[in-house]
Each structure stands twice: as C-alpha cells, then as structure tokens.
Amino acid sequence: MSKIPPEIPPGFVAYGRSPDFVSDNLPAKLQSAHSTKAGTWGLLHVLEGVVHYRLEAPHQGDRIVRAGETVVIESQVPHRVAFLEPGRMFVEFYRLAAANDEAD
Numbered sequence: 001m002s003k004i005p006p007e008i009p010p011g012f013v014a015y016g017r018s019p020d021f022v023s024d025n026l027p028a029k030l031q032s033a034h035s036t037k038a039g040t041w042g043l044l045h046v047l048e049g050v051v052h053y054r055l056e057a058p059h060q061g062d063r064i065v066r067a068g069e070t071v072v073i074e075s076q077v078p079h080r081v082a083f084l085e086p087g088r089m090f091v092e093f094y095r096l097a098a099a100n101d102e103a104d
Contacts, residue, residue, distance in 0.1 A: 004053070004061040005072045008041050012094040020090045023049065023083040033078045041094040042073030049087015055079050065089075 021030070033056045036042055044053060046065045053071045054062035056078035065071045067087065073079060081089075 002055065002059040002061070002074055002077045004055065004063055005074050008043060008072055008094050011096055011098075012041055013097045014043075014092050014094055016093045018091040018093075020047070020088050022088045023086040026081070026083060030081050033080055035076050035078045036073060036093070038076055039095055041075050043092045043094065044071045044073055044081065045090055045092060046070070047088040047090070049083055049089075050085040051087065051089055052082045052084050053079060054081075 021027070044051070044065065046067055046069055048067050050067070051065045052062065053065055053073075059077055059079075063071050064084065073091065083089075
C-alpha cells in the first residue's frame with residue numbers, strides 16, 4: 001500500500017511536462033482515477049490556487065497543495081486531482097536517466 005512519497009527517487013531525470021491546466025480546463029480524466037505509465041514518475045507543480053491530490057484505494061494519502069508547492073506522483077499509483085481554489089498547475093514527468101539516454 002503506497003503513501004505519497006516525499007521525493008522523486010534518485011537517478012530519475014525530468015524529460016517532459018504537461019501543458020498548464022487551469023480550473024476551467026482541467027480534463028475530466030485528471031479529476032478521476034488515473035496513473036502514470038510504468039517507469040514514469042511525476043511532480044505536480046501548483047502555480048496558482050489550491051489543488052487537492054488524492055491517492056485511490058487501496059493506497060492511502062491525500063495532500064492539499066498550494067501555490068508554490070509540489071507533490072510527487074508515484075509511478076503507476078492511481079490518483080486524482082481537483083482544484084479547491086481557482087488556479088493553474090502542470091505536471092513534470094521523470095524517468096530513469098538510463099532510460100532517458102536510450103530514448104534519445
């Protein structure tokens with residue numbers, strides 16, 4: 001059973017990011033249970049407003065993320081997000097450095 005990790009694991013490097021999402025255009029897919037693909041971790045950046053990040057059962061954990069804060073998204077762990085106050089956010093994606101080298 002996973003809890004929200006405090007940081008991205010060592011050896012992982014950023015390789016991409018989502019577009020910015022605002023409360024008016026947050027896709028329904030992100031507001032319902034979804035997960036990253038195998039080997040991909042994420043770092044949710046809240047630029048403005050307040051976001052609620054919640055793990056889906058059987059995992060346990062949720063976090064209120066405010067402007068200027070981040071939360072780690074563990075690979076393949078189902079979760080959902082919702083704006084509690086209007087704002088703007090994006091997700092930065094990470095993978096193992098070796099996997100990054102092979103993809104180039």
